[in-house]
Amino acid sequence: MSLTTIQLKAPYLIFLGEVDSPVYSKTGAGIVQWRPELVAGQLRFAGNQLSLGVPDMTVQQAVKAGVKSIIIGVAPVGGKIEDEWLKVLEEAAKLGIDVVSGLHHRLESFPGLVAAANKSGAQLVNVRTPASGLPVGSGKKRSGKRLLMVGTDCAVGKKYTALAMAQALQEKNVQATFRATGQTGIMIAGSGIPIDTVVADFVSGAAEVLSPDNADDHWDVIEGQGSILHPGYAAVSLGLLHGSQPDAFIVCHEPTRTTMEGFPAAAMPTVQQCIDLTIQCGKLTNPAIRCVGVSVNTSRLPEKDRIPYLEQLAQETQLPCVDPILTGCEALVQNLF
Amino acid sequence: MSLTTIQLKAPYLIFLGEVDSPVYSKTGAGIVQWRPELVAGQLRFAGNQLSLGVPDMTVQQAVKAGVKSIIIGVAPVGGKIEDEWLKVLEEAAKLGIDVVSGLHHRLESFPGLVAAANKSGAQLVNVRTPASGLPVGSGKKRSGKRLLMVGTDCAVGKKYTALAMAQALQEKNVQATFRATGQTGIMIAGSGIPIDTVVADFVSGAAEVLSPDNADDHWDVIEGQGSILHPGYAAVSLGLLHGSQPDAFIVCHEPTRTTMEGFPAAAMPTVQQCIDLTIQCGKLTNPAIRCVGVSVNTSRLPEKDRIPYLEQLAQETQLPCVDPILTGCEALVQNLF
Structure with a gap:
């Protein structure tokens, strides 16, 4: 790197x-x-x-x-x-x-x-220090596979889900690397780029540097940031999406919020809105981009409502929906291949 | 300011x-x-x-x-x-x-x-120095009207069109202010924020600062940057779009490019793709966002093809299409009201 x-x-x-x-x-x-x-x-x-x-x-x-x-x-x-x-x-x-x-x-x-x-x-x-010497993103296709976490908001489990997915893949003997984009993720991974500190012109370039060319069957599992539907942080999220050129993405979600955390003027988007816009924007650098599932932090739901919530969301989105702590990530891993 | x-x-x-x-x-x-x-x-x-x-x-x-x-x-x-x-x-x-x-x-x-x-x-x-002390964008609605230039690429006439539109509005006694987001624009306007030098987390916040609350019938005419469909610069463009919360936008376009200027891996998007994605993303901070027309730099087309090109594009998009130097901006101004 x-x-x-x-x-x-x-x-x-x-x-x-x-x-x-x-x-x-x-x-x-x-x-x-x-x-x-x-x-x-x-x-x-x-x-x-x-x-x-x-x-x-x-x-x-x-x-x-x-x-x-x-x-x-x-x-x-x-x-x-x-x-x-x-x-x-x-x-x-x-x-x-x-x-x-x-x-x-x-x-x-x-x-x-x-x-x-x-x-x-x-x-x-x-680990908050912005990287210097980063290039402008080129949009050129790189070798290897990439899985990006995206979210309906900040603080919805993107880092946790990425770490759990990387671990689950490694346990299946799939070559996989967790790629950190935030400070805690960087401390866990031992390397990475604090992407929200990068000057806007270089965000997608930073994401390109973060997940370089790799073996054809290797997966980079990339920690997401913010939300493409966030009024304050969408620039970070879009640059990260373009530079990551993901083959697959997982939407991370917290189901009890009505407005975005700390942004009372911003209504929470639906999971489907997040899927649709991520595909529409992500096609720019990877026409084959697809959503492989949803990772929900259900901990604020009443215990009896958690599994039913995941089941209903799975029906609505026609995708595997998990809570990595409650159900594990197996359903998402299976949908990758 | x-x-x-x-x-x-x-x-x-x-x-x-x-x-x-x-x-x-x-x-x-x-x-x-x-x-x-x-x-x-x-x-x-x-x-x-x-x-x-x-x-x-x-x-x-x-x-x-x-x-x-x-x-x-x-x-x-x-x-x-x-x-x-x-x-x-x-x-x-x-x-x-x-x-x-x-x-x-x-x-x-x-x-x-x-x-x-x-x-x-x-x-x-x-004028290249990044601003400091900028806030994170809040997404809160501000008073006054805003017109944003967007583009299918860099260097397609966004600054020129914005200046021409601001001037055309002022000549009609409409209160209008050109808001500069790039270095040349800042030198012309005498003020502004070089938005591509802002740290990604603060891009939409910078755009909010750049076009503050204003009189209900006042138009901020905001210079655009990059393209929401650009693999290197889309983060800048999206942050600017969200923070500008435009009521109206103009797509700026150069019709002879097949790939983006300096980015041979990136195919030029169509004007319609740019309209659609701008509306889809822009709705986040202004549900009433609409495209009022297209501004084309036709100078690289053979002279006899220029007006026919504008006419055909107008038919395809069902919007006024101008070349500000060739035809003036009057058709775009009329579609604002």
Whole structure:
């Protein structure tokens, strides 16, 4: 993969600090869930009862265990990196361990951390940093197969579904690679491009770089962003669709919203609207594009309504409809071939 | 208009230097054509036979004439700003005149120019610089009317058509404002946002800022960018469409291309495809969106085929089809009301 993508070095030490809330430690938990083989351990402050179920380590122990990156696996509750955190991160940087952050504050804004990294040669990696040197999208056909997640809104399970699909394909001995387009996805995948930080002229080019030519039977499973029907983020979604030139896509959906999350002026589109517009736009770079199914986050529906909802949606769309956590992704995988 | 847009101060001195090619002086010529009332004069080096038809002025004379900005109205033939140019620009900056450039090289990369500007308080204005502090698009309905140029490709006459339409409306005493989204357009309008330099997440938000609430019978005539059917630039075009929430749009087209300019892998879409997809996507932020006609650059067709081409296209699309230079825009203006 090109230098325009972010690349993390494994194995990792996941930094939790004093944060003991599962909500604020989703990134760390996601890495352990999806990439346990890359995680050497966790670093918690004394008294923190939250555990990701991996060995506790000090920075010194991590060095001995060959750790290459310390990843901030939590969001600071006040939004700010505390002095106690910086001490640990500086110690790691001083010993040559890369420091990886998805926080808004750039790591370069902490002089002590910069000095420590400069001395040892450790990298400070901000996974929100826009890639530079990206090309304009060409629309040229690439080899290999691509499966893109699209959505009726933001935060409807695109990352989770992509990770679950990549894993399900690999378990069937299908060559498959998860391609990350957002910060948490990048931390899980260990590489990727934070596509929403790319200048608009280069979004489809970024997506082309993200899923390069590959073996004919290899599947890139690409994390989606936003929605082509979103008044704020559709530009990102369309560039990603064009550059990904997907052979297949999955619509991700959350059935209880009436308006888009945080956008009270924007009505939720239907799954069918999302299918139709994705096909119409996606044909530009892949005339064979097709929808292979729908992935629904049913967790906000009453328990008794979840399976009936999926069944009704399957009837309406004539497509397999799953909730990856409730039913697994098998029906979607089968419809790929 | 908000601080997130570029704003130029008039009157202008147009800098031509030694450039005597009409092709490389299009920006200067465009400003004189569309905004003659803002142009105090031109500055040419001795022996340059090219003239924009406005008074010749030295920097000293420009100061006396009250000039507020010197605008680089030419592209340097070698792509580089020559020392001879810098001398003039520095003299202007030293005397408090803003320096305005649409070149790739940022004005801040010339220390002498920066020092001169800092001393006098003159601004160095790069019209390619991305705006900062832009919001994410909300999709909320704004007051006033909006007319957007869209295209089947880049470089098909969107800027020219928008300027011609704004002028035609003003001549009918309709309140109308040209809204610039590209560098040349910004230099002509004196303000605007270079929309293709905006980070993808903020493109529709930028378009919302560019055409704010206005009087109910006021028309913003918005310069388009790229094409919603372009494999490289569709993200820009879709964000601009959503944020502009146009009541009406005009499709701009060049009829002799078989593939998109510079993109041999990308077939040219038809005008009808462009109309259909623009309506389908544009409905998201303005359900009443409609196409009011087609603006064709017929100059590459044989002369005898030009009017017949427009007539045939009008029959196919059931819409007024004009070439603004050949036929004027009157038919499009009439279809707006």
